[in-house]
Amino acid sequence: MAASAHKAKTPVKSPWAATRDRAAEREEKREAVLQAAAQAFAENGYYKTSLDSIAARLGVTKPTLYYYARSKDDLITAIADRAMLQIMAAFESDEQAPALVQLQHLIRRYVEVMATDFGRCIMVTREIRLEGPGGEELRVGMRKIGQRMRDLLQQGMADGSIGPCDVRLTAFMIAGAVNEIPHWYSDDGPMSPATVAEKFANQLAAGLAPR
């Protein structure tokens, strides 16, 4: 049935495919740059991290690094932005579930992200009061996470899954408990991010449920 024209041939080496390969390679390298930078910022903070030290972690020269990121602010913004979007992904939840369950879902994700180098960088941007549009975008994002928690606390008091509480204060208490994670959580410790997330979500839920 197969027409002879369709028999296997050595494929033409397309320049577009090569472009795609180069794009993929560039993406992979940019990813490695972000990972190395996130690790450096998480370990040493913003001011004690230099582009040189990030380049050294990757075994490349600073000019090579410049090809992927123009400045420390570029890097920290890209890193923190990604972490924030990872947390916000948990805004999607089963709307039929009690609000407390939806809040646990958000807390679990928030904790998991904060236990990574990327999540730690959200706190680093806050510590340095990062300015410019990148800093503002992050602040707006973090406020949205706070707002989502307040909405769920309010909903939970309405649907009976959460006991009476001061919504604003409680949201700040939860955020604080989670934002503290970068200060004590160690990848080398006995608990995985998922374990910490589960413990946090359960303990906070126990504290919030009506008595």
Added chain:
Amino acid sequence: MAASAHKAKTPVKSPWAATRDRAAEREEKREAVLQAAAQAFAENGYYKTSLDSIAARLGVTKPTLYYYARSKDDLITAIADRAMLQIMAAFESDEQAPALVQLQHLIRRYVEVMATDFGRCIMVTREIRLEGPGGEELRVGMRKIGQRMRDLLQQGMADGSIGPCDVRLTAFMIAGAVNEIPHWYSDDGPMSPATVAEKFANQLAAGLAPR
């Protein structure tokens, strides 16, 4: 009865008294320097605060300021150290009381201090990873506060005032909730530090009490 030698005289103007006055005056000025510096660090963080800007807040020149503090590190250490001692003062509590009540006492004080410019400076030293003996002393102090909370949580599980919990994780959650206060509490807001302290202590206690 009074001997004539004892009748009121114009007091001799003693040079020692004058020295005491000068010492008191110096102390008062140093206090003002610490207050102004605490306010500046709390508002703008460490890196964006200069000795010049602190001098400007006081309406003095930088050389005058130098007489009271040699460096930003001197200042931030003195400020954070005082705040930490204020928190530690709450280690003294009624040992006959249930551990949960003693923990509430500590949380109340911890919150009150964190709602002041001096308390905010503890967080600033942490953010900048303050080095040297001053930085180390602060880290040791903060660890002692954590240890005190863990001890009370443990005691509370033993005396029945606190339900079963992961002591280490719970202490970190409480510390995080309190350490977050500098990020949202405003002196201009509707709540006094004492009100926030009361709400925190009560809500955390409600979450910790056995069910």
